[in-house]
Amino acid sequence: MTAPPVKLHKSWNSRLRALFIRSEAVRGYTLLSPTLIVMAFAMCAPFAILVTMSFWTQHAFEIDTAFTLRNYQAAIDGPIYKALLIRSLWISGTCAIVTVLVSYPMAYYVAFHVHRRKLVWIILMTLPFWTSYLLRVFSWKVILGYNGAINSGLKSLGLIEQPLEFLLYSPTAVVITLAHAWAAFAILPIYVSLEKIDRSLLEAAADLGDGPVVSFLRVTLPLSLPGVIAASLLIFIPTVGDYITPTLVGGPDGIMIANMIQVQFGRVNDWPMGAALAVCMMVVVALISLIYIWVTRKMTERIA
Template structure:
């Protein structure tokens, strides 16, 4: 068989057809995802003097990022805030998703999902500003509590600190946690729950031994969907976080836009991405081991 015949046969094969179908998506991903990441990675090994970039290979940026206490403090604060947001969001999202899946009739589930997505109708920035108004020293929350006689003076620990960042981000990402958990709960075969109860298990035991394990893929998806973007958020910490609520993304923004030190910002971005990837892989590994159970 000639080379031309082999090429023609390969072009008509299922593998070639599949490759042709995915090529536009692959090219799109390379241009908009892989290329920027590769550029950031290259920048992290360079140095910059005001507007002049020296492309000589150096590890100075990574050494400074690891040894400078300020950067380490911001990175671990970002992990703590993102972790708190993730825990709060998932714990609040699961009961809502459970109620919609098991407590709402099939005809009304679409309406409930529609209401859950209503926050997406407004700008994310507007929602952050609204929380700033709610949590402010003379905001809605403090005014209401004072009017009811619950507090004598406004609460100062709910704005311009990490608490305000957690509250604002938990509200902003709640729909992202509710929807994957709801989908996982909807896939559960209801006959399994009935079989568990027929075998003498109570509602709590059925939930812990049947419903929760089967819903874990949705919980894992919710955790990752919330944790990954929140650790890189810089708008919310800037507006409601104050000095004690700033995160590593704010420092990366400062390095790029104010200090004219793109290589240092790139190094911090790469370290943050590696840290997030490591935490996500550990979480997924622990979850898989949990689902397999003891041998």
């Protein structure tokens, strides 16, 4: 028998196809490429520019491109920056905790006690997102304001004589507004992690002598922790950099670091300083997030 004639010149097309079939990495990168391209142009490049700029100096309308750490020196030394950053972290941290605490029962209810039309419930919970962010913040102004819904309601009930002033233009207002605005970001991951819990595990816990509260603490809560961690990070990280909410409802005591950054890029026109502040904020947020993840992981290991 003679061997069939072998094709010596494979076409480019077939060679490419062979590579595609053989190498999982090639397939993976191809699938990733749209995201990678967007990330490279829309995230990495601006970030690189920001970092570079933070080492420059602004002189009136000119930018001196000589390398200097002066901006960082100013950021660390300036008490106003530090105070604003700490306040931002404090507000965002509180906001993350409040949002998770408020969202958990809602997610729990839908996951365990709604048996039909869960999707409708989930959609209803994301309903606030169907209106513009600004509109939502303004509606809180209406609710929390000096003559707002809460104050006039309490007054007509005779519970207070003077309107409560701490409601609007305060860190409390920022926390309340942010917590409401970001609630869906907490509800969804917590709901998903609760929904994943095998119901027979809860029956097993009851069977092994745990009442409802104990079995929640020993089974449901630890198994939903990934959702809780995701939710708190999803809220903490972006809210640290929020400047719209503090501008609208924060008042002088509710101003956050991002407002300062915005001012540097805007009115003050010191872009390098703004860039340095932004980098500082990012580094601090990243550090806190990493520590948080590490601590919670250690803690769950301890519980488990």
